[in-house]
Amino acid sequence: MLLPAVPAWARGSVLQQAPAAADPIAKMRADIGGTPIERVKLTDSLTMLSGPGGNVVILNGPDGKIVVDSFVQPAWPGLKQALDSLGNGRITTLIDTHWHFDHSDNNENFRKAGASVLAHANTKKRLSETHELLGMRFPPVPDGALPTETFTNTHSLTANGEQLTLGYIQPAHTDTDVYIRFSKGNVLHLGDVFFNGTYPFIDGGTGGSIDGMIRGAEACLKLADSSTKIVPGHGPLGDKAALTEFRDMLVTVRDRVQKLKTSGRKLEEVVAENPTKEFDPTWGKGFMPPAMFIGVVYNTLR
Numbered sequence: 532m533l534l535p536a537v538p539a540w541a542r543g544s545v546l547q548q549a550p551a552a553a554d555p556i557a558k559m560r561a562d563i564g565g566t567p568i569e570r571v572k573l574t575d576s577l578t579m580l581s582g583p584g585g586n587v588v589i590l591n592g593p594d595g596k597i598v599v600d601s602f603v604q605p606a607w608p609g610l611k612q613a614l615d616s617l618g619n620g621r622i623t624t625l626i627d628t629h630w631h632f633d634h635s636d637n638n639e640n641f642r643k644a645g646a647s648v649l650a651h652a653n654t655k656k657r658l659s660e661t662h663e664l665l666g667m668r669f670p671p672v673p674d675g676a677l678p679t680e681t682f683t684n685t686h687s688l689t690a691n692g693e694q695l696t697l698g699y700i701q702p703a704h705t706d707t708d709v710y711i712r713f714s715k716g717n718v719l720h721l722g723d724v725f726f727n728g729t730y731p732f733i734d735g736g737t738g739g740s741i742d743g744m745i746r747g748a749e750a751c752l753k754l755a756d757s758s759t760k761i762v763p764g765h766g767p768l769g770d771k772a773a774l775t776e777f778r779d780m781l782v783t784v785r786d787r788v789q790k791l792k793t794s795g796r797k798l799e800e801v802v803a804e805n806p807t808k809e810f811d812p813t814w815g816k817g818f819m820p821p822a823m824f825i826g827v828v829y830n831t832l833r
């Protein structure tokens with residue numbers, strides 16, 4: 532399994548520095564945007580790119596290119612170069628897995644390149660609003676960066692011999708999450724409903740919760756078989772076993788934190804009890820340090 536280099540933002544440094552920076556979003560963009568792009572061939576027509584933002588999947592062929600997620604703005608020249616290197620077919624469609632900027636930040640550049648931008652209706656709504664996230668204030672995106680086409684339940688596309696199914700995932704990481712299934716290649720992109728190998732960020736401000744993440748993982752496991760290539764929002768390419776392990780970790784942590792919260796423990800007390808202890812050496816080295824993950828779990832539980 533190819534392990535991409537851990538980008539600066541995934542080491543937690545940005546989280547500590549962001550509040551002090553003059554323009555924390557610009558700083559985070561620059562930090563993430565400097566990560567090199569790595570390429571993994573999934574099938575003859577499907578390619579995964581990782582690095583400067585959430586993982587990208589490209590479907591390429593005579594009907595043009597369909598792209599899932601778009602990295603952050605500073606990565607646009609590198610992403611365009613990677614797309615061009617696959618052939619001179621035009622970019623027809625960009626799909627946003629959800630509203631977060633490390634996935635949707637190049638919507639406007641894709642639209643300028645002639646692509647339509649397809650997303651869940653809630654992604655368009657969330658991109659049109661102001662949000663506080665990780666100590667940063669995200670203003671509404673320009674009109675030119677909004678999705679041009681939305682759906683609410685499922686949406687199908689056919690191109691390059693592939694059948695794509697897009698489906699809404701009930702609020703999990705956010706209330707805008709969709710999966711993208713490529714039937715012929717047996718590839719599934721789950722956006723940030725799946726972090727492969729690190730604790731996930733869960734955006735309680737736009738509908739995310741630990742219970743929703745668990746339900747989302749359960750629902751997505753039903754879409755996979757033992758040979759399905761599962762693309763996470765962050766982390767290396769996964770499979771059904773990796774997604775199962777992620778789900779099991781979430782369930783164990785949720786149950787422990789729920790028990791402590793129900794018994795009246797404050798967040799600091801729960802953190803002190805170390806409910807993620809045996810998971811920390813493997814899952815706690817990414818974007819979400821253990822204490823922050825416990826906080827997200829605690830705060831999205833009743």
Ligand SMILES: [Zn+2]
Pocket residue numbers: 629631704723764
């Ligand atoms: Zn996200």
